[in-house]
Amino acid sequence: MRLVAPLMRKMMDEPSCQEVNQFLADYVEDNLDADVSDRYRKHVAHCDCCKAYLDQYQGTIDLLHDCRNCDLPDDLVEHTLEFLKERGVTA
Amino acid sequence: MxxxxxxxxxxxxxxxxxxxxxxxxxxxxxxxxxxxxxxxxxxxxxxxxxxxxxxxxxxxxxxxxxxxxxxxxxxxxxxxxxxxxxxxxKRLSPLDEAAVERMQPDFSGGMYVDQAESWNPHRLAELSQRRELVHQAIAQLPDDYRAIVTLRDIEELPTDEVARILEISNGAARVRLHRARQALRKLLDSHIRP
Structure with missing residues (x-):
């Protein structure tokens, strides 16, 4: 099946998993042309490998989005304004 | 004012x-x-x-x-x-470019060599140290990769603005971002998948 699949895909003008992976960043951000995106969506819909990989890829992005808050040092802004004031930048 | x-x-x-x-x-x-x-x-x-x-x-x-x-x-x-x-x-990141390359998926005949498994959303939700795990994973990446995931995926700046900040082309930014995300996916997978 593994040997036949690439030939079948070519005959059906279907993208390979590797091709989908190569443009995954554009795919998840919806930056692809509509027809290309549609071809990829159809591939992912029936490919368990791509589905699982896409799920992890999107999960990674979601975890990063959730990571923004961090504790800022106390008086970060005030220290910076003081630093700049000493150098004649701010009043 | x-x-x-x-x-x-x-x-x-x-x-x-x-x-x-x-x-x-x-x-x-x-x-x-x-x-x-x-x-x-x-x-x-x-x-x-x-x-x-x-x-x-x-x-x-x-x-x-x-x-x-x-x-x-x-x-x-x-x-x-x-x-x-x-x-x-002269502080070096734990991972270098070659390590990032090894964390990219392998393909044979256009298909994944190793099949990924979807992350269990319940396991993800239960992971109390989620942020710390992500923080540690980012810290392992080379600095160019740390910078791009921080600007694009944490601070959510548009890719073209990120490219300008890093003084690289939009195409190079997209490729670097994709490689960084794939490396992070690999680093996080072993912690998230039981």
Whole structure:
């Protein structure tokens, strides 16, 4: 099946998993042309490998989005304004 | 009087207006600190570099050409200072470019060699140290990769703005971002999948 699949895909003008992976960043951000995106969506819909990989890829992005808050040092802004004031930048 | 979050008055900034510069500092310090800190992984150094970033921006106001947003220009200065600091201190990331390459998926005949398994959303939700895991994973990446995931995926700046900050093409930014995400996916997978 593994040997036949690439030939079948070519005959059906279907993208390979590797091709989908190569443009995954554009795919998840919806930056692809509509027809290309549609071809990829159809591939992912029936490919368990791509589905699982896409799920992890999107999960990674979601975890990063959730990571923004961090504790800022106390008086970060005030220290910076003081630093700049000493150098004649701010009043 | 302007408030943090108000649009920046670029004309006033370029004229050297102290109040406008103070607004810039109040508005951008938290994000600029987070970005620099992700690159250098050292809070004290990050604070010092952030202050230096504002000072250099002020001293080089006449070099701002209005070809980008003012904040894009400011962040480019900050990233360059952070990289310079890493070079100077000779601090190396745990992972190098070759390691990032090894964390990209392998293909045979256009198909994945190793099949991924979807992450269990319940397991993800239960992971109390989620943020710490992600923080540790980012810290392992080479600095170019840390910078791009921080700017794009944590701070959620548009890719074209990220490319300008990093002074690379949009295409190069997309490729680097994709490689960084794939490396992080690999690093996180072993913790998330039971």
């Amino acid at each position: 302007s408030q943090p979050g108000d649009p920046l008055d670029v004309d006033a900034l370029l004229a050297g207006d102290a109040t406008a510069f103070e607004q810039l500092v109040r508005q951008e310090s938290p994000r600029l600190f987070r970005v620099i800190n992700r690159v250098v992984n050292d809070e004290d150094e990050a604070e010092s570099l952030m202050q230096e970033t504002f000072l250099q921006a002020y001293q080089r106001l006449d070099t701002f050409r209005r070809e980008s947003k003012f904040t894009t220009w400011l962040y480019a200065i900050g990233i360059n200072l952070a990289r310079g600091s890493l070079r100077k201190s």
